[in-house]
Amino acid sequence: MAQNLTFEEAKKIAHxxxxxxxxxKKGEKQLLQELEKNCTKNKSDSIEKSFVLQQLVNMFQVDLMYRMGMDRDIPFDKNTRHNRQKSSSAIPTKEEIEEYEKLLKKMEEEFNKQEWHKIEPKIEDEDPQKSETKGFIVFPMVSRLKEHGFISEKRSVLGKTRTRTLNDLLKIGLIDSLVFEDVYKEFKNGNLSTEGYICSAALDTVEFYQKFENEKNKQIELINKLEKGNVISQSNKEKLINSYQKWELKKLYEFIFYCNNAKTFNLKEYSNDVEKAYKSIFEEMKEVIPKFYFQSFKIDLKIEKSSYGGLDTQNLIISFDVDSVHYTHSVLYDYLRADEKPDSTLKIAHNFHKIVNKFLSDQNSDTRLYFAEKTNNPNRDENEFGIILLTKEQRRLWKYKIESFYFSDVKLEEYYSDIEASFLSTEIHDNRFNTKNVEKIIAEYEEIGLFSHLSEAEIKEGKEKIKQNEISTYSDILMLFPKQIIFFDWESGNLENPYEELTQEFGEISRGKFVPTNIEDSFWNSIETRKKTCFYSFDFNGKTYKADLRIKSDWLAPHFMELIESAIKENNVDGKIYVCIDDIQAAGYIFLSKSQYEYLNKNQPELFPKYP
Structure with a gap:
């Protein structure tokens, strides 16, 4: 069935x-106006049926909000509003309960007076077997809707006329029998709870068939690219193409079954003992990874207590030896409440494979092991996953390169739009940060005095963290040692004393060269009293430095850092604060002496972001 209408055909359908x-009648007029706008905008007499269906979805959404009373306030007299005073007891008194019951009765009376409340009760329920709504109803992004009444008052928006609505879409030719059958099956499965959902499902299905041929061609094109890039063999390419059923588009994860150097796993096939299961998985991974002859495989589950009273983390620590090199890596396994027992059941630790990439980097390999997730959120399959060994060039075959980013006109050669291939993990193909090189880098940091203010225990702790984490930049190394880099978000999570906390931290990273005292920070007081500025000050070398910093919600004022920098400069301190991490609204800062900066800027220029 043709998916496009002429303007005259669309006008007829509107009527x-x-x-x-x-x-x-108002809805018909609204639809005609949207049809005219569409023709004018596209300079064409042709209108897609999906456009008409989208307008119906919009109008059902608007009227759903109206008939549920969600687009306006119920007019209560101010004396009827519940105003329970704070009580020393958490249990309401008898008088408070009576007052609350009176309020509920008043609300019900006011509710029943509203015109929008009278529409749905008059409509016969033609679909008494209700569907279970999966997820939330998506409402338009508006706070007050001035227009409503687009849907006939003889048509429900709350699910009473879903079957009739679907039949009507078929009857007037907005959908064909193929779309009807697909939507009806979804309806019978209990997934479509309102008429708006019926129209939305019809829209999605129409667009699927409308775009199917193009999307199928894109998948075949990708398969051919993967075959040319030696990701899929010629014979497996033919098997994959021949496996397509009628009207089937595959998930890219399904390609993994046909790829070279790839393997899939299902946790249901393994022992529930975490160490036994993961050891078996790693043994099977040898089929994919060359010369991966590991020994002394070990798994530990350790609890890391939250430092701010939130959820604790349970980490999975994997370790093994290859050719006398000891490898270890820590990954998140689970979150735990303070009173919750550790979970020892088998589950997927989504970054467990990263330890293998440490081994590959040490082998100076041009490949990396990628984790393949069967299903993206929110319906993730927590039992099945895949792995695939790819070069950087082979990984690029799965995604589309673009030349700009949404917030900048700067061309980023290594940035990719990766929505379709997001089932594959992100890996770094850079062997500069292999085990031996990282040890040399740490030795250089020690030699130039970056760790001169750390205790032996703090240095040892940093080196242990290095072994357990993925390292892909110089700042990754420094971030794992204490008192090296201050990293914070300019939209602060600390609303009590953010300037005081950060000023103390800048003192800690200065290796004793900047020691602020008597720090004052009225940030929280200013927020509570709704002042436009907060007072900030500190003493350094016998002088008080102070400023009134502007208050803009929970955002920090950059002037606080300017005050610190001016104090350092004014006192001829041998050192400056440098940006070493730029993450848009968050940043990392390091304090370096003149000689330290000169050395690092010459030998590790990547440590300092360059701006176009």
């Missing part, structure tokens, strides 16, 4: 929607 009592 038919009114005659079959799906749209009101």
């Amino acid at each position: 038919e929607l009114y005659e079959i009592e799906l749209l009101s």
